Amino acid sequence: MWRNCFHWPQIAFLTTTKSSLCYRESRHMKATIDLEGKRLVLSGQPLMVTTTPQLDNPLACCLPVSTATSSFNESRQVNSLIPFRNILWVEGTSSGKPNEVEVTYVYPIFDEIPIQIPNKVGEFKLPYEDAKRKVYPMSQILTIELEDASVLGDENISLTDFIIRCSYTHSQFSLNGFRQQSIFVLINPHSGTSEATKIFKEEVQPILSAAHCNLEVQYTEYKGHAIDIAKSINIQKYDTILCASGDGIPYEVINGFFQREDRAEAFSKINVVQTPGGSGNAMSLSCLGATSASLAALRILKGRPSQCDLMAVGKESSDEVIVSFLSQTFGAIAQADIGTEWMRSIGSIRFDLGVAYEVLAGHKYPCDLAVKWKCKNKEEVSNYYMNESQTKGTPESRSRRGTIERGGYKDSVNVSTERYSKSSSAFSAAGSDLKELSDDDFELKYQSFFKESKDFSTLPDDWEIYDKGTTNNMRIFYAGKMPYIAATTNFFPAAMPSDGAIDLVVFDSRSRIIPTAGALLSLEKGTHVWEDCVDHSKVEAFRLIPKADRECYISVDGEWFPYGAFQVEVLNKVLRTILWEGDFTETGFLENKRL
Numbered sequence: 166m167w168r169n170c171f172h173w174p175q176i177a178f179l180t181t182t183k184s185s186l187c188y189r190e191s192r193h194m195k196a197t198i199d200l201e202g203k204r205l206v207l208s209g210q211p212l213m214v215t216t217t218p219q220l221d222n223p224l225a226c227c228l229p230v231s232t233a234t235s236s237f238n239e240s241r242q243v244n245s246l247i248p249f250r251n252i253l254w255v256e257g258t259s260s261g262k263p264n265e266v267e268v269t270y271v272y273p274i275f276d277e278i279p280i281q282i283p284n285k286v287g288e289f290k291l292p293y294e295d296a297k298r299k300v301y302p303m304s305q306i307l308t309i310e311l312e313d314a315s316v317l318g319d320e321n322i323s324l325t326d327f328i329i330r331c332s333y334t335h336s337q338f339s340l341n342g343f344r345q346q347s348i349f350v351l352i353n354p355h356s357g358t359s360e361a362t363k364i365f366k367e368e369v370q371p372i373l374s375a376a377h378c379n380l381e382v383q384y385t386e387y388k389g390h391a392i393d394i395a396k397s398i399n400i401q402k403y404d405t406i407l408c409a410s411g412d413g414i415p416y417e418v419i420n421g422f423f424q425r426e427d428r429a430e431a432f433s434k435i436n437v438v439q440t441p442g443g444s445g446n447a448m449s450l451s452c453l454g455a456t457s458a459s460l461a462a463l464r465i466l467k468g469r470p471s472q473c474d475l476m477a478v479g480k481e482s483s484d485e486v487i488v489s490f491l492s493q494t495f496g497a498i499a500q501a502d503i504g505t506e507w508m509r510s511i512g513s514i515r516f517d518l519g520v521a522y523e524v525l526a527g528h529k530y531p532c533d534l535a536v537k538w539k540c541k542n543k544e545e546v547s548n549y550y551m552n553e554s555q556t557k558g559t560p561e562s563r564s565r566r567g568t569i570e571r572g573g574y575k576d577s578v579n580v581s582t583e584r585y586s587k588s589s590s591a592f593s594a595a596g597s598d599l600k601e602l603s604d605d606d607f608e609l610k611y612q613s614f615f616k617e618s619k620d621f622s623t624l625p626d627d628w629e630i631y632d633k634g635t636t637n638n639m640r641i642f643y644a645g646k647m648p649y650i651a652a653t654t655n656f657f658p659a660a661m662p663s664d665g666a667i668d669l670v671v672f673d674s675r676s677r678i679i680p681t682a683g684a685l686l687s688l689e690k691g692t693h694v695w696e697d698c699v700d701h702s703k704v705e706a707f708r709l710i711p712k713a714d715r716e717c718y719i720s721v722d723g724e725w726f727p728y729g730a731f732q733v734e735v736l737n738k739v740l741r742t743i744l745w746e747g748d749f750t751e752t753g754f755l756e757n758k759r760l
């Protein structure tokens with residue numbers, strides 16, 4: 166498919182040798198390696214690529230430069246650089262010249278602009294625009310000019326290996342000792358508007374193929390199929406299971422792993438990741454900062470393998486325990502989600518209509534709730550978040566958050582704090598803090614109390630009963646582990662990948678409609694948690710006993726869950742996944758505090 170194209174005098178052609186959707190540049194160019202800037206700097210005539218698709222103009226590729234689009238100046242500047250982050254593959258050319266290489270990278274290239282922390286309140290930029298960007302692979306032959314050959318280090322590393330290593334620091338590829346990643350792809354052809362297959366083939370596969378990943382693709386054939394696949398998959402064969410779907414398939418894969426006898430090994434070894442294909446793509450947005458499938462694919466290749474928390478959920482109806490990576494909800498949100506399934510054909514607006522109806526109708530969903538606190542209220546959450554984020558996370562995420570100071574902001578943050586050293590040991594950082602899991606990591610601390618009795622007669626000593634006034638008048642109970650539960654819904658802005666806590670957001674039905682509606686309208690910015698009508702806390706575990714006068718819905722990771730008491734506890738650092746920059750996507754939690 167012709168999406169981006171060169172202008173005269175440089176003409177691109179579609180190659181069929183590398184990947185069916187990879188563009189190759191026919192001219193040779195010169196480049197130098199800029200280790201400080203983490204990029205290749207092209208010299209000579211820069212690439213002249215339009216930044217907008219030219220599908221409507223089939224002749225665009227042949228137009229002289231003078232008639233190029235207004236974005237030319239922008240692209241001229243941007244495309245004289247190829248950041249290592251954009252490079253997918255490098256190999257020698259048939260000329261055999263040691264400094265002539267063919268570089269495959271993703272286009273368009275955007276400048277790595279330092280994150281600007283605002284001086285004025287309310288200007289914090291959420292990642293939605295960035296998350297939507299689509300990227301495409303393309304190739305270019307470059308003659309690399311090395312001013313100083315010692316840049317390659319003392320270990321006689323080839324130029325191609327050197328560039329590959331610079332391009333994949335902290336990634337699964339570097340963790341593999343630069344052996345190609347093996348990815349098992351699960352596509353739910355019925356996800357969302359049934360476009361997951363098309364999205365995968367057009368956006369994801371070209372990126373993964375250009376990076377020379379070994380791919381094995383399977384389609385899910387029935388509800389629960391991904392559980393069966395994950396239960397029996399040969400974990401030795403793969404590094405990653407990629408779910409080209411909504412959140413339902415990662416949920417099933419994780420539960421399939423949880424049901425395995427060797428679950429500790431399965432969770433230790435395999436990354437579970439998502440490229441967006443469904444109506445809910447919370448995992449991709451929260452972990453990779455991507456709602457575009459091609460950007461998610463790139464970030465799966467480039468991001469850090471990390472270990473995140475899961476939540477173990479015990480049911481009243483049986484002794485079965487399931488695992489949840491995203492959320493559990495009871496009340497208006499569950500009603501609006503599960504209760505409007507029959508309106509699926511109208512798209513995601515069904516959910517907004519459902520919530521609006523629930524609030525206007527003034528429905529309440531009484532329950533009993535007991536919790537093991539981590540942070541009891543907003544103040545505690547905010548202090549905890551600030552302390553944790555300054556001591557944990559990756560250098561990138563620490564530097565990003567480190568400038569956020571109580572009562573004020575520094576001017577800007579440069580995310581590129583790490584430097585490459587000449588020694589190849591600089592490339593070995595990936596996975597250094599990943600731990601090998603054992604059965605102990607899946608040991609449940611509190612389930613025995615729940616098994617004994619499903620009411621509050623067997624609560625552990627250090628648990629507390631949640632304020633009865635609120636629980637008798639519950640409007641929304643929402644417990645979550647990832648910040649973004651849907652595109653533009655920043656429901657748990659203080660969520661952290663492995664803090665051993667579940668974030669709780671509770672709306673009380675005694676609050677008036679106007680402030681409640683105001684809080685719901687600020688879900689995108691995540692500022693609802695600061696509203697007076699909303700309780701915000703962190704817990705290590707909780708038990709909820711619904712007491713509604715009619716049977717209503719409970720939803721776990723967006724899936725239907727049997728009505729009745731349930732108990733949840735956190736499983737610390739057991740889900741192996743890939744986090745872009747080693748952390749959840751930015752939410753602006755503390756930046757928005759002063760609003």
Ligand SMILES: Nc1ncnc2c1ncn2[C@@H]1O[C@H](COP(=O)(O)OP(=O)(O)OP(=O)(O)O)[C@@H](O)[C@H]1O
Nearest residue numbers: 356357385386387388389410411412413443444445
């Ligand atoms: N071939 C299939 N036929 C019917 N259902 C399937 C099939 N494959 C998977 N499913 C089920 O589809 C459900 C939704 O999957 P997924 O999350 O990928 O899509 P989605 O559109 O985002 O859905 P949702 O809106 O429910 O989150 C899952 O519960 C899964 O078990």
